[in-house]
Amino acid sequence: MTQTLSADTRVPIRVPKTLIIWIIISALLVQASLLWIALKTPADVNLGIVQKIFYFHVGSAFAMMLGLTAASVMSLIDLIRPSDSADALARSFLEVGVVFAFCVLTSGPLWARKSWGMYWTWEPRLTLVLLVTLLAVAVLILRMLAKDSTIGRRVGAAMAVMGAPASYLIHFAVKWWGGNHPQVIQGGGIQNSEMRVAFWLAVVAILSSAAVLVATRYRAIRLQQRTQALALRLSARVLRRQRAPMETS
Amino acid sequence: MNTLRLTWLLLRKDMQVTARSKELVGVTLMFAVLCVLVFSFGFLQSGAAAIRYVPGVLWVTLLFTSSVSLLRLFAPEEEGGTLALVSMTTSGSAPLFWSKVCLQLLFSALVCALIVPLVLLFFDARLSNVGTVVAALGLGLIGQAVVGTLCAALLAQVRLKEVMLPLILYPMLAPLLIAGVKVTALSVTGVESPALSNWLSLMMVFDLIFMVVSPWLYGRATQP
Amino acid sequence: MTSTLTRIVSTLVVALFPLGEALASGAADLSKYKEESVSGGSLLVAAYLVMWALVSVFVVRVVLGQAKTEARLTELSEQIDATGDGG
Amino acid sequence: MTSAVVLRASALGWAAQGRFILLDLDLEMRAGQWTAISGANGAGKTTLLQILSGRRAPTRGHVTLHGATLSSLAVHEIGGRIAMLEHQPGLYLDLSGRENLTLLNALCGGQIDAAEELLAQVGLPPTSWEQRVRLYSRGMRQRAAMARVVGSSADVWLLDEPATGLDQPGRELLTTLIRQATAKGISVLMVTHDIEMMHKADRRLCLEQGQLQPVQERV
Numbered sequence: 001m002t003q004t005l006s007a008d009t010r011v012p013i014r015v016p017k018t019l020i021i022w023i024i025i026s027a028l029l030v031q032a033s034l035l036w037i038a039l040k041t042p043a044d045v046n047l048g049i050v051q052k053i054f055y056f057h058v059g060s061a062f063a064m065m066l067g068l069t070a071a072s073v074m075s076l077i078d079l080i081r082p083s084d085s086a087d088a089l090a091r092s093f094l095e096v097g098v099v100f101a102f103c104v105l106t107s108g109p110l111w112a113r114k115s116w117g118m119y120w121t122w123e124p125r126l127t128l129v130l131l132v133t134l135l136a137v138a139v140l141i142l143r144m145l146a147k148d149s150t151i152g153r154r155v156g157a158a159m160a161v162m163g164a165p166a167s168y169l170i171h172f173a174v175k176w177w178g179g180n181h182p183q184v185i186q187g188g189g190i191q192n193s194e195m196r197v198a199f200w201l202a203v204v205a206i207l208s209s210a211a212v213l214v215a216t217r218y219r220a221i222r223l224q225q226r227t228q229a230l231a232l233r234l235s236a237r238v239l240r241r242q243r244a245p246m247e248t249s
Numbered sequence: 250m251n252t253l254r255l256t257w258l259l260l261r262k263d264m265q266v267t268a269r270s271k272e273l274v275g276v277t278l279m280f281a282v283l284c285v286l287v288f289s290f291g292f293l294q295s296g297a298a299a300i301r302y303v304p305g306v307l308w309v310t311l312l313f314t315s316s317v318s319l320l321r322l323f324a325p326e327e328e329g330g331t332l333a334l335v336s337m338t339t340s341g342s343a344p345l346f347w348s349k350v351c352l353q354l355l356f357s358a359l360v361c362a363l364i365v366p367l368v369l370l371f372f373d374a375r376l377s378n379v380g381t382v383v384a385a386l387g388l389g390l391i392g393q394a395v396v397g398t399l400c401a402a403l404l405a406q407v408r409l410k411e412v413m414l415p416l417i418l419y420p421m422l423a424p425l426l427i428a429g430v431k432v433t434a435l436s437v438t439g440v441e442s443p444a445l446s447n448w449l450s451l452m453m454v455f456d457l458i459f460m461v462v463s464p465w466l467y468g469r470a471t472q473p
Numbered sequence: 474m475t476s477t478l479t480r481i482v483s484t485l486v487v488a489l490f491p492l493g494e495a496l497a498s499g500a501a502d503l504s505k506y507k508e509e510s511v512s513g514g515s516l517l518v519a520a521y522l523v524m525w526a527l528v529s530v531f532v533v534r535v536v537l538g539q540a541k542t543e544a545r546l547t548e549l550s551e552q553i554d555a556t557g558d559g560g
Numbered sequence: 561m562t563s564a565v566v567l568r569a570s571a572l573g574w575a576a577q578g579r580f581i582l583l584d585l586d587l588e589m590r591a592g593q594w595t596a597i598s599g600a601n602g603a604g605k606t607t608l609l610q611i612l613s614g615r616r617a618p619t620r621g622h623v624t625l626h627g628a629t630l631s632s633l634a635v636h637e638i639g640g641r642i643a644m645l646e647h648q649p650g651l652y653l654d655l656s657g658r659e660n661l662t663l664l665n666a667l668c669g670g671q672i673d674a675a676e677e678l679l680a681q682v683g684l685p686p687t688s689w690e691q692r693v694r695l696y697s698r699g700m701r702q703r704a705a706m707a708r709v710v711g712s713s714a715d716v717w718l719l720d721e722p723a724t725g726l727d728q729p730g731r732e733l734l735t736t737l738i739r740q741a742t743a744k745g746i747s748v749l750m751v752t753h754d755i756e757m758m759h760k761a762d763r764r765l766c767l768e769q770g771q772l773q774p775v776q777e778r779v
Contacts, residue, residue: 034521050513053520060524079469099531106527107520114513135420142417145408150617154470155403159417161466162399165458166421172451173424176444177431213531220539227546231578232619234553239583241556243769258666266654269692329693330648333615337639338668473617 019215026212029205033198041198050114053107055198059206060103061129067097067210068136068163075160078153084225087153090160091143092217096210098140101133127174132167139163252347255339259348266325267352274359277318281360284310285368299372304433307368308389308426311357314364315393316415318356319401322349327405342468346398353394361386377439381449385432388452392425392459399463403470428452563591566626566747567612567642567716573620573770574607582608583770585621589716589747594738596758597751598775599767605751606647608767609718612749614638625716640668643714645722649705653694657684657704660693664708678707683733698725703733710737717741719750723757735760 037052044051074090077083108126109119120126139159146152267273288306293299326332326345336342365386369376376382400418404410428448435442565588572585581604589595599605610616612623614630623630630638644650651660661675679689682703688696693704702725709717717738723731735757738748742762750761758764764775 048513050516052517056521056524079466095531099527102527103524106523110516110520110523114516131420131423135417138413138416138420142404142407142413145413151406151470154472155407158403158466158470159400162396162421162459162462165462166424169424169451169455169458170420173427176447176451177427209528213528213535216532217535220535220542223539223546224542227542227549228578230546230549230553232575232580234549234556235575235579236573236583237553237556239580239770243771255667258663262652262655262663265659266652269654325652325654328648329651329653330646331650331652334639334644334650335667337614337635338664340634340636473615 026208033201033205037198041194053111055202057107059202060100063210064100072164075157088221092214096213124174255344256347263352281314300374303372303374304430308429319397322401350394350398357390382436389425389429392456395459569623571621575619591745592742594748594762596761603767613644642716643709643712645719649701651693656690658689678711682707717748
């Protein structure tokens with residue numbers, strides 16, 4: 001019995017055109033927003049030039065929030081109706097979310113050094129980002145440890161789902177907890193229209209790049225999954241071939 | 250009703266098993282006492298107001314001790330290979346899950362009963378409104394037990410589970426820890442604050458959410 | 474001292490980043506804002522560099538992983554062709 | 561004489577680490593039939609039993625119990641109809657033999673026989689009934705686990721190396737218990753390396769290259 005492998009398992013390796021166009025657009029957006037921030041926006045009256053961190057810092061925070069929320073939602077979908085694509089999406093969102101979480105965590109203290117005079121304060125939003133990042137990294141490690149076992153995948157997904165309500169409650173806890181602290185300068189206020197344009201340009205540019213990263217990672221994971229499926233079919237074929245002489249004899 | 254009966258049967262079995270391995274309870278209590286001691290060495294300096302450290306020492310000890318007992322929570326099932334057997338006779342994993350939550354709760358209540366007087370004694374502190382603190386402890390321990398049981402059950406099949414459990418558990422329990430410490434601090438210093446009810450309701454919401462989410466996730470993630 | 478450092482770093486940015494020139498011109502008037510021990514400009518440059526590095530590391534990892542998968546895929550295709558011929 | 565098919569596996573496949581261990585495996589278990597399976601280490605015998613008992617989902621194919629696929633059945637339905645003896649005894653080590661069976665009986669709503677009766681049936685001396693299973697020897701644990709299977713209301717028995725650690729009287733007892741079960745219409749599947757046990761079975765299969773083959777009789 002010989003089974004022919006259909007061509008559909010061989011994934012085209014070239015990157016789809018739409019993705020390339022999208023990558024170029026995001027790159028241009030990022031360049032445009034950087035140029036705008038550098039050339040057009042004035043320095044903040046209170047904080048000086050360091051305020052220019054604000055644009056990408058907040059953009060990264062948006063990307064992180066959206067990424068991690070999407071990761072939880074996709075994990076939930078994967079638990080309710082398991083599918084390889086939901087799993088791949090959940091993993092890509094989680095990874096990209098963690099990357100931007102680190103961006104927020106590193107740019108935040110640098111900004112704080114200037115505006116608050118120290119790298120770290122237990123300001124509610126900083127604390128929230130730190131805790132959520134720790135949680136997301138733990139889930140990421142869990143998913144990496146689990147490799148491709150079904151149980152591991154489900155456990156990772158379940159933990160990602162747990163992370164969403166936990167983060168929501170952490171948000172309240174740290175807000176009330178930090179309530180006693182003096183609210184230092186509400187830094188990075190938008191003072192004029194150039195700043196507003198810079199802000200939205202940066203947000204759009206980062207979200208677009210984040211989406212590109214998710215799409216690229218998603219494609220990579222899908223390719224990996226299909227490679228595994230192909231290896232499995234090959235193994236089936238080899239096993240059947242080994243049997244053939246045994247059956248005839 | 251049936252779930253309740255099955256949960257009770259499994260819990261009674263767990264209590265029997267725990268009673269027979271007395272070492273486990275003793276070791277866990279010992280660990281809790283040592284935790285308090287180590288924190289005292291770490292924080293106390295002569296002349297400093299010791300009372301400030303009471304809430305922190307109390308809650309962190311409870312958190313650490315719970316993760317120690319959580320790692321042993323499913324040991325009877327793992328040793329005897331009864332996990333699949335039990336969930337296949339009790340029409341699902343809910344009775345097993347809730348019996349383990351109750352067991353963990355009993356465990357931490359025991360630890361609590363030992364630790365709270367000890368900490369108050371060591372730090373020469375007095376609680377101004379005992380009722381609130383008891384409520385906070387109750388809510389905190391319920392939340393810890395529910396989330397902890399889920400994590401312990403799911404991580405049982407994962408490599409490096411001893412390390413992974415705190416890694417996942419501590420950030421997830423952060424709201425309970427913060428709220429518990431705040432309530433205890435307000436009570437120890439005797440300040441009447443309207444924030445008190447806020448913190449208690451936060452803990453209550455935490456418990457309610459995870460009491461719904463956790464058993465569902467447990468059932469989902471352990472399906473064949 | 475710090476402004477020299479800023480200038481060095483921003484020269485680095487010129488090499489790495491197409492927008493470097495713009496940033497460098499921003500760095501030129503950094504001295505105006507120098508008040509404390511730390512210059513806001515160097516913090517700014519550091520922040521953007523770190524973010525850029527983080528994203529680059531991720532991209533490199535994805536690309537490397539992709540390359541590995543593609544190699545495995547080619548290997549598998551060859552194996553499939555080999556078994557196909559024997560049949 | 562052909563009796564009804566109780567459990568059927570069709571085109572079963574199981575893959576681990578990107579490699580198929582079981583593939584295109586078909587199996588029919590009929591009421592009152594005693595089947596023995598042998599096979600090299602790592603051939604997938606234990607995995608096969610786990611799939612047949614619904615503890616593991618197969619990569620390919622499906623298992624039907626009285627015509628209904630396992631994945632469509634509720635877990636306690638499977639648990640009530642398929643009894644399994646694994647490497648681990650499936651008993652709480654810190655409970656006594658009697659307590660274990662009583663607990664199990666309570667959990668499934670009193671469907672199994674009285675604990676004492678079962679323990680006597682598998683030849684455990686009354687002195688050991690109140691002992692913790694942890695103190696049992698390998699063979700005694702195996703007997704206690706067997707009591708759990710005998711007491712169940714299942715009509716399929718899946719036994720993974722049931723003769724391990726059993727002495728000669730124990731093996732004979734095991735044979736008798738299985739014979740009594742098949743007489744009642746229970747279908748028994750047994751994985752074993754033991755030639756003697758193998759020859760007592762009605763049907764002998766060998767798990768080889770992911771499939772079950774009838775064993776060629778040596779002359």
